[in-house]
Amino acid sequence: EAEVAQSPRYKITEKSQAVAFWCDPISGHATLYWYRQILGQGPELLVQFQDESVVDDSQLPKDRFSAERLKGVDSTLKIQPAELGDSAMYLCASSLFSGVTQYFGPGTRLLVL
Amino acid sequence: DQQVKQNSPSLSVQEGRISILNCDYTNSMFDYFLWYKKYPAEGPTFLISISSIKDKNEDGRFTVFLNKSAKHLSLHIVPSQPGDSAVYFCAAILSTGNQFYFGTGTSLTVIP
Numbered sequence: 433e434a435e436v437a438q439s440p441r442y443k444i445t446e447k448s449q450a451v452a453f454w455c456d457p458i459s460g461h462a463t464l465y466w467y468r469q470i471l472g473q474g475p476e477l478l479v480q481f482q483d484e485s486v487v488d489d490s491q492l493p494k495d496r497f498s499a500e501r502l503k504g505v506d507s508t509l510k511i512q513p514a515e516l517g518d519s520a521m522y523l524c525a526s527s528l529f530s531g532v533t534q535y536f537g538p539g540t541r542l543l544v545l
Numbered sequence: 546d547q548q549v550k551q552n553s554p555s556l557s558v559q560e561g562r563i564s565i566l567n568c569d570y571t572n573s574m575f576d577y578f579l580w581y582k583k584y585p586a587e588g589p590t591f592l593i594s595i596s597s598i599k600d601k602n603e604d605g606r607f608t609v610f611l612n613k614s615a616k617h618l619s620l621h622i623v624p625s626q627p628g629d630s631a632v633y634f635c636a637a638i639l640s641t642g643n644q645f646y647f648g649t650g651t652s653l654t655v656i657p
Contacts, residue, residue, distance in 0.1 A: 436588070465645075472554070474634050474647030475589070488644060523588050531638055533579060534645060536588035 434458040436537035438524050444543045450512035453540045457505070457526030465534060466499055466509050467523040475523055481507060482530060514544045548572050549637050551648035559656050564622040566651050568635035571616065576640035580609060580620045583632045583650070592633075593620070597640075625655045 437456040445451050457464050462483055467475035478497065480488040483504040492499065496515070501507040511518055521541050525534040550569045558564045566580075576597040581589035595602040595609045595618070602609050608621045622629055632650045639646075 438588075441586075472649065474549075474636075474649050475645075476647075477644060480644070525588075531577070533591050533594060535591060536581070539586070539588045541586065 436524055436526050436535055438522075438537035438540055440540055441538060442541050442543075444545065445514050446545050447516055448513040450510065451514050451542065452511075453509045453522050453524075453542075455507045455509070455524030455537060457507075457524070458535055461526035461528055461535075462504075463527045463530045463534075464501055464507050465525040465527075466507070467525065469521045469523055469539075471520075478509070480530070487530070511542075514542075516544050518542060519544045547649070548575075549635060549646045549648040551633075551635060551651045553651050554649070555652040555654070557654045557656060558625045560627055561624045564620075564625045564629065564653055564655065566620040566622075566633050566635075566653065568618045568620075568648050569616060570618075570637050570646075572637070572639065572646075573613075573616065574639050574641055575637040575646070577638040578609070578611060578618050579636045579638075579645075580607075581634045581636060581647075582629075583634060589634060622653075625653075627655045627657050629653060630655050 464481040466478045469475045478492045479499045481501045499509045521539045523539045525536045527534045579594040580592040583589040611618045635648045
């Protein structure tokens with residue numbers, strides 16, 4: 433069964449360092465999403481791509497977060513510099529197109545010390 | 546402003562009994578609803594969905610009910626199994642947009 437791949441699964445870093453997360457969506461899925469989930473809360477959308485274009489990044493802290501999906505397939509989410517409050521689970525999801533069921537990857541758990 | 550709410554952070558049920566997880570929403574423009582299950586250290590897994598033109602959708606042990614007038618949906622698991630122990634999120638999609646709105650989750654524990 434096709435799955436969304438994410439790496440790394442766990443990341444520990446010190447504040448002010450740069451971190452990057454990678455996501456490979458299900459083949460053929462045009463829409464890709466990055467979410468942040470803090471323990472005890474639901475996933476919060478950070479950025480949504482349609483192919484290689486950003487369609488929603490209204491909740492992305494653009495002073496330190498960036499995301500790209502250069503060829504419309506896999507995607508990278510970067511944080512620079514990381515802050516203590518960035519400790520969370522970062523989830524990637526994909527869907528055939530926007531507005532239909534999203535399929536999530538296993539997530540990257542980030543701990544900022 | 547939380548548009549999708551799960552007011553019960555946790556629920557415990559005996560194995561074999563029914564689990565009922567509830568979700569309320571505030572925006573009448575939501576037209577598609579989904580339930581996801583999440584185990585610790587894993588991403589959410591899609592479970593079941595329902596369109597706003599229906600009031601019930603069933604898939605095996607899982608049934609989702611939608612009450613549009615009350616802006617309420619519920620997930621029924623019958624019979625509950627220990628492997629169902631997880632956090633359950635409801636999500637909703639606006640008819641005018643594509644963004645998912647997630648609830649805060651309900652942690653279900655099924656006691657053997």
